[in-house]
Amino acid sequence: MNTISNFYREIKKNRTLWLMALPAIFLVILLMYIPMAGIILAFKDYKYNLGVFGSPWSGLENFRFFFLSGTGFLVTRNTILYNVMNLITSQGLAILIAIIISEMKGKYFKKISQSIIFLPYFISWIIVGAFVYNIFNYETGTLNTVLKSLGGEPLNLYGMPNAWIFIIAFFNSWKWVGYTSVIYIASITNIDAECFEAADIDGANIFQKIKYITIPSIKPTIIIMILLNVSKILRGDFQMFYQIVGNNGQLFNATDVIDTFVFRSLISSGDMSMSSAATFYQSVLCFVIIMLVNGSVKKVSPENALF
Amino acid sequence: MYKNIKTIETKSNKINTKKRSISLATLIFNIVGYSLVSLAVILCLIPFIMLISGSITSEQAIANYGYSIFPKEISFDAYALLFKYPKDIIRAYGVSIFITVVGTISGLFIITMTAYVISRRDFKYRNKLTFFFYFTTLFNGGILSVYIFLVRYLHLKGSYLALILPLIINIFYLLIMRSFMKSIPDSISESAKIDGAGDFTIFMKLILPLSKAGLATIGLFYALDYWNDWYHAMLYISDYKKFPLQYMLYTMLSAGEAMSRISSMSSVSMAEMPSRSIKLAMAVVATGPIILVYPFIQKYFVKGITVGAVKG
Numbered sequence: 001m002n003t004i005s006n007f008y009r010e011i012k013k014n015r016t017l018w019l020m021a022l023p024a025i026f027l028v029i030l031l032m033y034i035p036m037a038g039i040i041l042a043f044k045d046y047k048y049n050l051g052v053f054g055s056p057w058s059g060l061e062n063f064r065f066f067f068l069s070g071t072g073f074l075v076t077r078n079t080i081l082y083n084v085m086n087l088i089t090s091q092g093l094a095i096l097i098a099i100i101i102s103e104m105k106g107k108y109f110k111k112i113s114q115s116i117i118f119l120p121y122f123i124s125w126i127i128v129g130a131f132v133y134n135i136f137n138y139e140t141g142t143l144n145t146v147l148k149s150l151g152g153e154p155l156n157l158y159g160m161p162n163a164w165i166f167i168i169a170f171f172n173s174w175k176w177v178g179y180t181s182v183i184y185i186a187s188i189t190n191i192d193a194e195c196f197e198a199a200d201i202d203g204a205n206i207f208q209k210i211k212y213i214t215i216p217s218i219k220p221t222i223i224i225m226i227l228l229n230v231s232k233i234l235r236g237d238f239q240m241f242y243q244i245v246g247n248n249g250q251l252f253n254a255t256d257v258i259d260t261f262v263f264r265s266l267i268s269s270g271d272m273s274m275s276s277a278a279t280f281y282q283s284v285l286c287f288v289i290i291m292l293v294n295g296s297v298k299k300v301s302p303e304n305a306l307f
Numbered sequence: 308m309y310k311n312i313k314t315i316e317t318k319s320n321k322i323n324t325k326k327r328s329i330s331l332a333t334l335i336f337n338i339v340g341y342s343l344v345s346l347a348v349i350l351c352l353i354p355f356i357m358l359i360s361g362s363i364t365s366e367q368a369i370a371n372y373g374y375s376i377f378p379k380e381i382s383f384d385a386y387a388l389l390f391k392y393p394k395d396i397i398r399a400y401g402v403s404i405f406i407t408v409v410g411t412i413s414g415l416f417i418i419t420m421t422a423y424v425i426s427r428r429d430f431k432y433r434n435k436l437t438f439f440f441y442f443t444t445l446f447n448g449g450i451l452s453v454y455i456f457l458v459r460y461l462h463l464k465g466s467y468l469a470l471i472l473p474l475i476i477n478i479f480y481l482l483i484m485r486s487f488m489k490s491i492p493d494s495i496s497e498s499a500k501i502d503g504a505g506d507f508t509i510f511m512k513l514i515l516p517l518s519k520a521g522l523a524t525i526g527l528f529y530a531l532d533y534w535n536d537w538y539h540a541m542l543y544i545s546d547y548k549k550f551p552l553q554y555m556l557y558t559m560l561s562a563g564e565a566m567s568r569i570s571s572m573s574s575v576s577m578a579e580m581p582s583r584s585i586k587l588a589m590a591v592v593a594t595g596p597i598i599l600v601y602p603f604i605q606k607y608f609v610k611g612i613t614v615g616a617v618k619g
Contacts, residue, residue: 017430018424020507024421024476025436033443036448038448038456096343100340104341119351123535128354130590134354134357140370186612207332238538262450272451279448279451280449
């Protein structure tokens with residue numbers, strides 16, 4: 001009771017400030033908090049005309065379907081594997097490039113190369129889809145043009161699901177390494193220049209400086225980046241998968257992730273039973289993982305915790 | 308005197324060590340480093356080069372040899388056809404510009420006001436309110452629930468609002484904006500308050516002009532999000548006259564439907580259409596503006612990412 005009247009007094013006192021925050025509060029409630037209720041669909045047999053609350057309950061039927069059909073296991077496995085692979089490749093490359101660029105002396109080379117590596121971040125995934133078509137399509141793709149001109153046989157990549165694991169890893173890094181390396185370069189710039197000067201005087205070579213000064217100094221940034229990625233481990237980058245793989249059914253075993261699966265059932269089949277189970281399972285597990293990860297980080301090194 | 312000798316000593320020491328041990332390691336590092344970065348630069352550029360060269364290759368050459376890294380027979384037929392009947396492209400550009408401008412301005416204004424509120428140290432509920440926003444990044448109902456909510460309950464299918472609303476609140480940008488605002492000294496708000504200015508007046512007259520760097524940065528982030536968005540168009544828009552540019556491009560790349568529209572408009576038969584090069588030409592036309600403004604806007608993004616990373 002007391003807190004409510006306190007809150008009321010606070011609103012009266014800071015009326016303008018609350019009014020200023022109101023549009024954002026309203027929109028967040030409308031677009032984020034209200035749809036949260038939709039996850040109960042996982043326990044319902046959704047009928048469009050009956051709506052979310054009018055549809056009949058179906059217990060755990062949706063989950064049984066999702067997991068017994070094998071789809072649940074497949075998309076979960078793919079989502080986790082791609083996220084781990086993309087984490088290692090894109091963070092590793094970003095750290096490497098950030099360290100090299102920070103050590104570079106040539107001002108123009110440094111600036112221009114950094115700009116070009118950052119460029120893909122600005123390009124929509126649609127254009128990446130155009131690249132994939134341009135390079136890999138069987139009849140006229142650049143890859144096959146080059147192979148043929150070298151006297152080789154054209155490759156039908158759409159019959160080789162495993163090749164797409166590498167294609168996805170490549171374009172994921174292509175898109176994100178520039179962005180991520182900006183974060184690492186900022187972190188390297190923050191290192192006290194005196195450390196490097198002292199190391200120079202002591203006769204340390206460049207590799208020793210990187211090993212003993214640069215890497216230990218950017219460790220907190222690396223940890224935070226890994227944490228952020230681990231907390232998203234059950235979320236697939238829908239736009240990337242959809243534009244690179246598209247609707248090529250032959251490739252789904254190797255490339256279907258939770259998000260593409262949910263989307264397909266939304267757009268094409270209109271059957272929400274399995275995808276609502278998938279959504280529930282993804283949202284809840286993601287939340288649990290973030291809480292666990294953040295909780296344990298808070299215990300070990302509070303300064304690295306996310307919140 | 309003694310001090311001087313000492314500096315000279317360290318200087319000569321520095322030079323000696325440089326000559327002795329650093330040179331070989333630095334040499335190796337430079338060779339490996341410059342080659343790696345050059346390779347990365349080439350890999351980043353090569354898809355663009357292939358895209359452009361495919362779009363200016365004659366249809367005949369593509370049919371015979373396929374796309375290649377450099378064009379075999381140069382022809383601008385695809386561009387000529389695209390620009391001969393540019394109605395679709397111009398309309399799609401118009402939709403994209405409209406969505407981007409409206410979305411960016413309203414999103415930026417809403418976010419900036421809120422960021423100011425939660426950056427005010429005398430605002431008692433600022434931590435609770437920040438967590439209210441932050442929580443939505445930890446837990447959400449998923450695309451399925453949002454889709455059902457917007458279509459079944461708000462009836463936004465086919466409306467431009469369905470393209471604007473989903474991107475209008477971005478919690479990450481809100482937090483970056485708050486970091487920008489924290490660098491403005493509190494004393495400015497306080498002294499204006501003593502002079503009798505209201506909170507909204509302080510925000511409009513004092514805080515906004517002081518946040519130009521933050522506004523430019525977050526505004527560009529928003530603009531890029533709206534400009535590159537195709538996903539919400541795919542979910543909510545089915546009338547091709549309302550397609551934004553990116554989604555228009557997607558339908559051209561993936562379905563024959565857009566191609567047959569161009570064919571009927573230009574009275575070029577489907578068989579004679581340079582359909583292979585026109586897809587890539589359309590991709591070039593859709594990406595062109597971003598590449599052109601990129602050199603000028605890049606530094607704002609670097610700034611925004613840096614601020615976001617420091618207090619993420």
